Amino acid sequence: MAKENNNNNTGPKRPKFSSYWIYGVILAIIIGMQFFSGGSNWQTPPDTTPAKLQEYLKEGDVSKIVIITNTRQAKVFLTEEAKLKEIHKDAVDKSLFPSGDTPQYQLNYGDLQNFENDINTTIQQNHLSASVKYDTDSNILGELIFSILPFVLIIGIWIFLMRRMSGGGAGGAGGQIFNIGKSKARLFDEKTDMKVTFKDVAGLEGAKEEVQEIVEFLRNPEKYTSLGGKIPKGALLVGSPGTGKTLLAKAVAGEAQVPFFSLSGSDFVEMFVGVGASRVRDLFKQAKDKSPSIIFIDEIDAIGRARGKNNMTGSNDERENTLNQLLTEMDGFGTNTNVIVLAATNRADVLDKALMRAGRFDRQIFVDLPDVRERKEIFEVHLRPIKTAETLDVEFLAKQTPGFSGADIANVCNEAALIAARNDKKAVDKQDFLDAVDRIVGGLEKKNKIITPGEKKTIAYHEAGHATVSWLLEHAAPLVKVTIVPRGQSLGAAWYLPEERLIVRPEQMADEMCATLGGRAAEKVMFDTISTGALSDLEKVTKQARAMVTIYGLNDAIGNLTYYDSTGQSDFNLSKPYSEQTAQLIDKEISKLIEEQYQRAIELLKNNKDKLTELADRLLEKEVIFKDDLERIFGKRPFEGPFAEETEKSQEPEQEKEEKENLDQE
Template sequence: MGQDKKNNSSKNIKTPKFNFYWIYGIVIALFIGYQFFNSESMSSRNLSQNEFKTILSDNDIDKIVIVNRDVADIYIKSDASEKEKHKKNKGSLYSANTPMYYYDFGDLQNFEKELEESKTANSLDFDTANVEKTNILEQIFVYLPFIFLIGLWIYFMRRMSGGGSGGGGGQIFNIGKSKAKLFDQDQKVKTSFKDVAGLEGAKEEVQEIVDFLKSPEKYTSLGGKIPKGALLVGPPGTGKTLLAKAVAGEAEVPFFSLSGSDFVEMFVGVGASRVRDLFKQAQQKSPSIIFIDEIDAIGRARGKNNMTGGNDERENTLNQLLTEMDGFGTDTNVIVLAATNRADVLDKALMRAGRFDRQIYVDLPDLKEREEIFQVHLKPLKLDKGLDVEFLAQQTPGFSGADIANLCNEAALIAARSSKKSVEHQDFLDAVDRIVGGLEKKNKIISPKEKKTIAFHEAGHATASWMLEHAAPLVKVTIVPRGQSLGAAWYLPEERQIVQAEQMLDEMCATLAGRAAEKLIFNKISTGALNDLEKVMRQARAMVTIYGLNDKIGNLTYYDSTGQQDYNFTKPYSEQTAQVIDKEISNIVEEQYQRAIDILNTNKEKLITLAEHLLEKEVIFKKDLETIFGKRPFEIEAEPAKEDEKIEKEQKEEGNI
């Protein structure tokens, strides 16, 4: 047993690995040691002027060697070295071939003259010689800065040529190589279409691309050609990159992923070189997929920025990409996927058929798709049993997939902050408030007068929206400050594909009702309606100049959906038309403002009751408005019609049975 422990301990001892730099260290140490032990200062002693003259007059000197015209090495005769005065001056490394003394004489000419005079006067028999000696160690110290710079240059050149520990993509000689991350058999993507909720139409399009790669003979046997590219277009956060990951996971072919900015570099010609290298690698591993995220970084329309000149690096990269996409044959089975939320700025040559044959629009999810996305992101959470996913989907109109993922995470954080065992329904509602309105600021100091103004402002919004048919129904009103707003109201807008003029006017009227309530109750207006005025101004301008919903301007639009107007510095209408546009916008806003005042004046007592209730509770909900106002007038009228539809549907189902 003891022997086994000994063997194990001997195995665990890590022997140091050999490093070639050790040889450099040993050589330098030996060199320094040689210079140190070979130094004359270890074997000789310095003489003063009087001592030198005494030794010289005693005729004890065998020879004098003048070194570098500066110092005299003095060798003593062998018989004289045994004298007592010389014995005690012998150095530790003294030998017969080394000088016993050295003498710093100063001026060489005077020293030689003095030696000649002494030699003649005292009949001395020593020899003299002049030598030039070089101290290598001193020379190294003189040239040490240059040696350091040369060593530093060699070190960086080795690293830049791939000899260092850094990756090849970051080396100067590999700067033209592609930075694409390769996913193949060794590094598979685990995302599949099951992980992508919603986006049914987009999934069908990309599923066909996967089929192309898996069984191309199915299509080529009929004479069809494999598409060369597909462009995923849509707002941020809708799942374009996730869809590309799912394609990589489903296709089971080499997948090259990179961003459009990976082609951009400060060196001229690098972007084009990386494009060539990327397509070369893809062809070698075909069938394969290339995914370029945020392609607008290099695919922006050419010739729009004259300040960069004709030899723009980004344009060179785009030109090379155009050539490569239309250059390789269809038998290579290389498909290019790209994603962007700025399709309007892409070059027309990039968008044409033969390069990106398909444009797949990935839109914001509708009600049903949001419910499916919630189901995906709620799986990792510990949920309360009473959670209504359909209600959450209704409460999040306009949310993208990324927004819903963030909402689920925020709800979990809010529940954890309260030390709950599961995420409850209220946590999700608080998360919606946090994302839409901002962080609640209960400690913000607001004077009673300001608080009353805010309460009537928010009550004005709630009253008008309750009385207008096409305004979004209210969900919640609060006068607790959130983010940059002092008060807020949450509505549940109807999801419409098209919007009529009456619907836009009702929304504008409800938006202006906050300022109208201040005017009606206090006969004063404040700066708190800035956000409302901005929103109304945008809607009114859109009605007049974009959607053609104004009688004076007529069926005209001054909107360019491509974003590539040829005349960027001129208005597409005359100055006279501009005055008419301004007047019509002002008329629309003022008409809706007066309409809001009339509605609030008619329901003034209920408005005051609602505002006082809001001051007391700080937060009110839809049920509180039903208590004060009753059901919305048009909802009462719509209920019998809905009941008739329900009866008719049941009768049809019975007939089918």
């Protein structure tokens, strides 16, 4: 029986009723009344002239003349005998529905008195039976329509705007004026929208475990609540840009199999007062209706900044009201424990303390930069869609990218594929990835930049000075490559592979500063003068020396003190946390540290001046030199690290130089 009913229902469907049908019927009635009403002028008779009218009168063809006084127009009606004449055939044929009330001609007259006199005179002289009547042209329906048309238009436009504002427009309910207090959160469908899973998130093992446990809370809450535990209210993902915070949230949306609401912190901010708090209430209402559910707020620092920090009273009241409502919804009376809030930010230091306390964001998940093992896993994920050479060593690439985030590694893979395609290669090989790293770190090569021979020589000795000092110091980063080809905003560059340290000792920082000052020291030793080319070097060592003195407490004169405030409170402090005498001492110690390392670099270069000259000449000749060139000149480093051999490139320097030249020519 069920099948029969279904078959009966599959017949031709009747068209759905639409309100536009009513509008169409009303319009058709108005047009019909206008066309077919007796007083209508929808049939326009042919025009004639007063002279021809006189001829028609004299012939006896006119039965009636109607003078319309308010339009200076006259309508001429012919007799039945005249309608049969050939001369009036066209006028009679134009009448679609001929009748006695239909004029055959019309004409415009000038002065009414003269027109009347001419007609009456002609009628009297010729003893005609034609009559003259007077009328006014009035169209009650037309006048009514024109009188109410402005009001109809205004009301129609008002209704149209109201329907648009109430959510009927293309902007959706969240963007309309009547729904401005509604949440802008996007609800993801785990079956169609989200395809990212935890398998797509490489590295981040600790953060992934924390997030996976949150997913398990929602899938199987009895496992935890049976022992008296409570499901956490929220988790805050904190980390540097590009480390994968949003990617983790996408994986949660793909794995949780519960309603997932996603929005940005800026979506709560609006020009109208009270909108932010209203959207927070609506967001949590929707989440509670669909509980268990997850809310993800990206860049929560847009609304979660510490309250009362702004000196301009009232300028941040709306943002503070939004934050207050968020605090209430997360942990207040009547909150629902089946709603978990995920948030992400790279500015955890500026968030309000009330937002960070236990009971709101119970867990703070730190998403750090990946180490060498995690970078290898990230490379493997991003290399899946890329056609790579069979000999590509992923572990080598991971060791060549210290300090790279997941987003940086994705950019390296994409850039390598573009470089390989530009060179018409069939697969992406190791050299393409190394070129991509150089492109991202240093910028695009500019071999066509105009540089004088004197400037080129200075640049060569500057870069050779960096390479020489770093080679001779134990704690300096091992050299990978030196070039005097302009790249980005720099005229020359030296690539190092720094050791990934968790703590740094003073002698290590001193060696790094000395190597950084090796470029300016080489200019002083070889030319007995210095140039402006060491700007970035001076900026780097100044920051490093200031950190040693004021942050890390590595200076004997200042002692074990730090003036660093990790809470960010110092951003709003108008006074220094130390006296003027201490400020002078800090400046003196910073200058002393830098000058000591500068003199140390000068002494090293003076003792190895011949090798410095040989290295600079080789750099001028080849423009790009590698670790092998330094080994031929200086010999093996006695204090090489465990990964020194892995920094060497797989191809000969000359071969790589030729490939780079071909790339730039293209």
